[in-house]
Structure formats: C-alpha cells, structure tokens
Amino acid sequence: MPDSSVEPAPSTAPARRRQRRRWDPSVTERAEEALRSSLVRAAESRVAAEEMEAADASLNVAPEIAALTADALNLPAATTVVTAPARKLGKGFWIAVGWIALVIVAAIFANVIGIPNPNKLWPSDPSQAPNIHHLFGTDIIGHDIFNQVVYGARTSMIIGASSVAVGIGIGGLLGLIAGFYRGALDVVVVWVVDVLLTLPGLVLVLTLVAFLGESLFNVILAIDVLSIPAYARISRAATLAVSQRDWVLSGLSLGARPRRVLFRDVMPMVALPIASYAAIGASIAIIAEGALAYLGLAPASDISWGTMIANGQQQFTSAPQLAFAPMIVFFLTIMALNFVGQKASGALDLRAAQL
Amino acid sequence: MVTYIGTRFLRMVSVILAVSVFTFFLINLLPGSPINTILGAAAGNAAARAQVTAQLGLNHPIYVRYFIWLGHALQGNLGRSYVSQTSVAGTIFEHLPLTLELMVLAEIISLVVAIPLGIASGMRPDSWFDKIVGGVSIGLLALPAFVLGPLLIFVLAVKTNIFPPSGETTWFTIGSGYSPAIIATPQSLVMPALTLAAGQLAVFSRVLRGDLVSTLKSEFILMARSKGFSRWYILFRHALRPSSISLVSLVGLSIGGLIAGALVVENIFALPGMGTLIVNSILKRDYLMVQGIALLISAGFVFVNFVTDAVYALLDPRIRRARLIG
Numbered sequence: 210m211p212d213s214s215v216e217p218a219p220s221t222a223p224a225r226r227r228q229r230r231r232w233d234p235s236v237t238e239r240a241e242e243a244l245r246s247s248l249v250r251a252a253e254s255r256v257a258a259e260e261m262e263a264a265d266a267s268l269n270v271a272p273e274i275a276a277l278t279a280d281a282l283n284l285p286a287a288t289t290v291v292t293a294p295a296r297k298l299g300k301g302f303w304i305a306v307g308w309i310a311l312v313i314v315a316a317i318f319a320n321v322i323g324i325p326n327p328n329k330l331w332p333s334d335p336s337q338a339p340n341i342h343h344l345f346g347t348d349i350i351g352h353d354i355f356n357q358v359v360y361g362a363r364t365s366m367i368i369g370a371s372s373v374a375v376g377i378g379i380g381g382l383l384g385l386i387a388g389f390y391r392g393a394l395d396v397v398v399v400w401v402v403d404v405l406l407t408l409p410g411l412v413l414v415l416t417l418v419a420f421l422g423e424s425l426f427n428v429i430l431a432i433d434v435l436s437i438p439a440y441a442r443i444s445r446a447a448t449l450a451v452s453q454r455d456w457v458l459s460g461l462s463l464g465a466r467p468r469r470v471l472f473r474d475v476m477p478m479v480a481l482p483i484a485s486y487a488a489i490g491a492s493i494a495i496i497a498e499g500a501l502a503y504l505g506l507a508p509a510s511d512i513s514w515g516t517m518i519a520n521g522q523q524q525f526t527s528a529p530q531l532a533f534a535p536m537i538v539f540f541l542t543i544m545a546l547n548f549v550g551q552k553a554s555g556a557l558d559l560r561a562a563q564l
Numbered sequence: 565m566v567t568y569i570g571t572r573f574l575r576m577v578s579v580i581l582a583v584s585v586f587t588f589f590l591i592n593l594l595p596g597s598p599i600n601t602i603l604g605a606a607a608g609n610a611a612a613r614a615q616v617t618a619q620l621g622l623n624h625p626i627y628v629r630y631f632i633w634l635g636h637a638l639q640g641n642l643g644r645s646y647v648s649q650t651s652v653a654g655t656i657f658e659h660l661p662l663t664l665e666l667m668v669l670a671e672i673i674s675l676v677v678a679i680p681l682g683i684a685s686g687m688r689p690d691s692w693f694d695k696i697v698g699g700v701s702i703g704l705l706a707l708p709a710f711v712l713g714p715l716l717i718f719v720l721a722v723k724t725n726i727f728p729p730s731g732e733t734t735w736f737t738i739g740s741g742y743s744p745a746i747i748a749t750p751q752s753l754v755m756p757a758l759t760l761a762a763g764q765l766a767v768f769s770r771v772l773r774g775d776l777v778s779t780l781k782s783e784f785i786l787m788a789r790s791k792g793f794s795r796w797y798i799l800f801r802h803a804l805r806p807s808s809i810s811l812v813s814l815v816g817l818s819i820g821g822l823i824a825g826a827l828v829v830e831n832i833f834a835l836p837g838m839g840t841l842i843v844n845s846i847l848k849r850d851y852l853m854v855q856g857i858a859l860l861i862s863a864g865f866v867f868v869n870f871v872t873d874a875v876y877a878l879l880d881p882r883i884r885r886a887r888l889i890g
Binding site: 400403404407408409410411412413415416418419420421496499500503504505506515518519522525526529532533536539540543544547548 | 578579582583587590591593594702703705706707708709710711714715717718722820821823824827828831832842843845846847851854855857858861862865866869
C-alpha cells in the first residue's frame with residue numbers, strides 16, 4: 210500500500226546513494242537501491258507537485274494541469290496536499306484491514322483451527338436457532354451455518370486473490386509494455402481493453418460459464434479473464450504519465466536499454482496505482498462470483514456465500530439467520546475492501562468504486 | 565462534429581463485429597459435437613440432425629459459417645431453440661419489454677432520490693446530514709443486488725407485507741399469441757427497481773454533491789450573492805447547471821451497470837425478463853438462446869454507448885474536442 214510505506218528523508222538519501230555506489234554495486238544492492246530511490250523519487254515528485262501548484266497559482270496557469278499530472282501519478286492532487294498535509298489512514302482503515310485479514314485467515318486455516326467440515330451434519334439438531342453449539346444455528350437438515358460461512362470465505366478469497374494475481378500479472382504487464390513501447394501493440398491493447406470494458410461484464414461471465422461448463426475453475430477463469438482490462442488500462446495510463454518524467458528520459462538519453470529503464474525506473478512508479486486498485490478489483494470479482502452462485506450457476510458442491518443466501522432465502526419466515534449470516538459477512542467483506550481501496554488510492558472518489 | 569460522430573460510429577461497428585465473432589465462436593467452445601450438445605435428448609433424430617447441420621451450416625468451413633450466421637442475425641433470425649421449439653429472436657422480444665421497464669423505473673428512482681439528496685448535502689458540506697448521506701452511500705455501494713434484494717424482501721414483504729415478495733402484476737401486454745410481452749404495473753416493480761437503483765443512486769448523489777460544492781465556491785456565485793439574490797435562486801439559476809455535467813455523463817454510463825444488475829434482480833424477484841430468460845436457458849442448456857441473448861445485449865449496449873456519446877458531443881462542444889485529442 211502506498212500510504213503505509215515509509216519514505217526516507219530526501220536529504221539523507223543522496224549521501225547514502227553515493228556511499229553504496231563506492232562500496233560494492235552488486236546486483237542485489239542495485240535492486241535495493243532502485244526501490245529506495247524510487248521511493249525517494251515519489252517523495253520528490255510529491256514535493257514537485259506542490260511546487261507546481263504554487264508556481265501555477267502565481268503564473269495563473271490552469272490548475273487542472275497540476276491536478277491531472279498528480280492524478281496520473283496517483284499522488285494526491287496538489288490541492289489536497291495543501292489542505293491535508295498529513296494523510297492519515299484513520300482507525301476505520303485498520304478495522305477494515307483487520308476484517309479482511311480475519312476472512313483470509315479463516316479461508317486458509319479453517320481446517321487447521323478446528324472448524325468442522327461444512328458438509329458435516331448434526332442429525333440430532335436440525336433447524337436450530339443460534340446457540341452456543343451452533344453460533345449461527347443450523348439448517349433444515351442439520352448443517353452448521355457458522356461452519357458453512359467460514360468455509361464459504363474460501364471460494365470468495367480464491368476468486369478475489371486469483372483475479373488480482375491474473376489482473377496484475379497479465380493486465381498490469383500488458384499495460385506497462387503497451388504504454389512504454391507504444392506502436393502497434395499499444396493500438397491493439399487499447400482497442401481490446403476498450404471493447405471489453407464497454408461490454409456488460411456480468412453478461413460475458415454468465416455466457417462464458419454457460420458455454421465452458423459450471424465448474425469452479427471455469428468461474429474463476431471467466432472472472433479472471435474479464436478482470437484483466439481494468440488493470441491494463443490503469444497500468445497503461447500510469448506508464449504513459451511516468452514515461453515522460455525526467456528520470457526516465459535521462460535514463461534513455463544516457464543510453465540505458467529501454468527494457469532496463471522500463472523495469473527499473475517505470476515499473477516501480479506504476480506499481481503503486483495498480484496496487485491501490487487491487488482491493489476494488491477484488492471486491493468486483495467477489496461480487497461477480499456471489500452473483501453467479503446466487504443465480505445457481507456456480508457448482509453446487511462448493512460452499513459459497515451466494516449459494517447460501519439463495520438457499521437461506523427459502524426459509525425467510527421460519528429461520529431468517531440462514532440467509533442473514535452470509536448476507537452480513539458478504540456486506541462487511543465488500544465494504545472493507547471498498548474502504549481499503551478508496552483509502553489506498555488516496556482519493557475519496559466514489560466513482561472509482563463503481564462497477 | 566461530423567468527423568467525431570463518424571469516428572464513433574465506425575468504432576461502434578467494429579466493436580459490434582468483434583462481439584459477433586466472439587458470440588459466434590462460443591458454440592465452438594462446447595465440448596464434443598455441437599449437434600449432440602445442442603439437440604440434447606433429440607440427438608438421435610436424423611431429421612433434427614440434418615436441420616441443425618443445415619442451420620449452422622456445418623458442412624461449410626468455419627469462416628463461411630460465420631458470414632452465413634451473421635447474415636441471418638442481421639435479418640433478425642437468431643435461429644430456433646431446440647429446447648423450447650421457439651424462435652430465439654421471438655422469445656427474446658417477449659422478455660425484453662419488462663427488463664427495459666425495470667431499467668427505466670430504476671433510473672427514475674435513482675434520479676428522483678439522488679438529486680435532492682445531492683443538493684441538500686452539497687449546499688451544507690460536512691453538516692450532520694451530509695455525513696449521514698455519505699455514510700449510507702458507502703454502505704449502499706457494498707450491498708450487491710443479491711444482498712439488498714433479499715433484505716428488502718425480508719423487511720418489506722415478509723415482516724410488513726407492504727409489497728408482494730416476488731412476481732409482477734400485468735398492466736398490459738404487447739403483441740398477441742401464446743406468450744405476449746408483459747408490461748407490469750409500476751407499483752409491482754417498486755422493490756426490484758429500488759434494488760437496482762440503490763448502488764447508482766449513491767454514486768449519483770455523491771457526484772452531484774462534489775460538483776455542487778466546488779461550483780458554490782466559484783467567483784460567479786460570490787458575485788451573484790453580492791448582488792443580493794437568494795440562496796435558492798442562485799442554486800437553481802446559477803449553480804445547478806454547471807454542477808450537473810458529471811451527473812449527466814454518469815447517467816449515460818450507468819446503463820451498462822443497469823443491464824447487468826437487471827439480470828440478477830429479475831432472478832431475485834422472479835420477473836419474466838431477459839435475466840430470468842438467460843439464466844433459465846443456461847440451466848436448460850439452451851445454447852442458441854444464450855448466444856442470441858448475449859449478442860443482443862452486448863450489441864444493444866454498444867449502440868446505447870454510441871448514442872450517448874453522440875448526444876453529449878451535440879450538447880457540449882468541449883467533449884468532442886477533448887475526446888478527439890485524447
């Protein structure tokens with residue numbers, strides 16, 4: 210997360226850089242150096258954005274330009290830097306992170322921490338209200354709802370994590386390459402991304418799953434493929450902006466190979482905006498899986514919150530907790546992801562949270 | 565102007581062609597022989613096999629098949645479903661009006677609720693009212709349809725009996741025949757439309773609020789106030805129009821979200837629209853129907869985007885210049 214990273218003070222960094230260069234410029238050292246100096250650059254360009262704002266105000270140049278540049282680099286727009294010098298994450302952020310961590314731990318370690326198999330039946334106590342033995346009660350044939358909710362986190366987290374991994378791995382890389390080298394590849398990537406982003410995503414997911422067959426793998430495949438374009442667009446936009454910065458141009462004019470400049474100087478700066486989108490991207494993917502499961506198009510053998518809501522709804526009058534338990538957990542998870550995403554991208558812009 | 569709309573039009577055609585290629589090749593994703601899969605239980609029937617082979621043109625190479633299929637699709641012939649024994653295009657148009665009605669109602673609800681909320685919170689930013697609206701908006705964005713829908717059913721139907729939990733009351737029908745297209749009475753679609761509207765309502769009101777806050781800070785508002793105009797006169801005469809640009813463009817962009825949302829919402833409330841049609845067709849393995857629906861929704865959506873772009877370009881000259889450059 211960009212906000213939590215600690216930036217070394219710009220004044221000490223050049224000294225440290227000189228020292229290291231004299232000492233031993235081994236490969237690992239240089240990698241470490243690149244990371245550190247990119248953080249320094251981030252700090253420096255943030256200062257530069259502030260200076261630009263000041264200069265703009267005196268020269269009466271359109272302030273949008275400063276805001277746009279800062280925006281493209283995912284720095285807070287210069288005006289917010291001025292009005293809110295300390296970018297605090299706040300308690301809410303850490304509560305949200307805590308909830309997501311809890312869900313992830315539950316998803317990974319459900320069987321380690323002794324949560325019984327979600328398909329296990331308690332034939333002696335079906336249709337129970339929440340009690341000490343069954344925290345969320347049991348359903349009509351004696352499934353423990355708490356166990357099912359915990360194991361349901363697995364499906365959601367697999368979808369969320371894989372969409373982020375595929376989105377960054379393929380989409381982020383494509384956007385990086387297209388935005389840096391431009392040319393024919395860029396034209397193709399932009400066109401494909403535009404096409405995929407202008408089509409209603411859920412319809413495509415539904416159709417793909419219908420024709421590929423309803424298995425968890427196919428659901429993941431469809432959702433992951435359709436999460437690529439959003440990452441590619443963000444990555445390309447950031448790359449375009451970063452590629453014009455001084456350190457990139459000077460690297461190229463000093464004769465560094467473009468590939469080296471791309472991965473050492475451009476990529477670290479592009480990584481931040483992409484990473485800040487990951488939480489929002491994961492929440493979109495999880496909602497898509499929930500919708501598929503609710504519609505009965507996910508495999509019935511996998512426990513999923515969407516399936517649980519659809520099944521629980523059948524007994525709304527007699528046992529509302531059957532639907533409400535997964536509904537509340539789903540709501541909290543999406544809310545936490547959206548909140549973290551918003552805070553991380555540094556702008557309280559609700560438009561970013563829209564599907 | 566003409567150049568701008570012309571470019572957009574060519575783009576639309578290219579995207580629709582891409583979509584048609586994609587949906588055409590969907591059939592080829594099916595495992596095994598498409599004839600067996602499409603016919604299902606009727607695969608043993610030689611006459612049916614010959615009919616499918618002829619309809620899909622399976623004796624031609626694949627690119628020839630694509631153009632034959634495209635030609636038929638352009639004439640409104642999306643084939644015949646072997647599961648329901650009806651024409652795909654006919655069935656789609658029996659289900660389309662209800663979905664459109666639901667989308668229109670949802671759009672009306674979101675605007676009717678979001679505009680007053682946005683104005684009220686934008687006029688007094690950071691007041692307690694603004695904070696509550698902001699908090700609720702963030703909550704609404706975290707409530708996908710399949711969580712909010714059941715919640716509304718529980719509160720408004722199961723507990724209080726204000727609305728029926730599902731289904732619709734027919735207002736009138738379009739066309740005649742075995743199953744004419746249904747238009748439901750608006751009051752029977754209140755809950756589904758609310759579910760569909762919730763998320764975008766939150767976005768609309770926040771966006772209007774944000775633009776209004778920045779407009780009210782500008783100098784021409786100060787000027788108007790110093791002339792002695794009342795708050796409300798300034799709001800409606802001066803501030804609202806320049807603050808509504810983002811909202812107007814969002815309304816156009818929201819149609820895509822509405823289509824996807826409507827598919828889920830119809831299934832929650834058991835409404836016989838496109839959403840229930842596509843889900844039932846998937847469950848019944850009615851592949852030609854799914855293919856037809858996917859093609860129609862995607863193409864319709866791309867067309868709507870084109871119209872929105874063209875209308876904005878007509879309304880706002882800055883847009884057509886900015887987008888041509890960018």
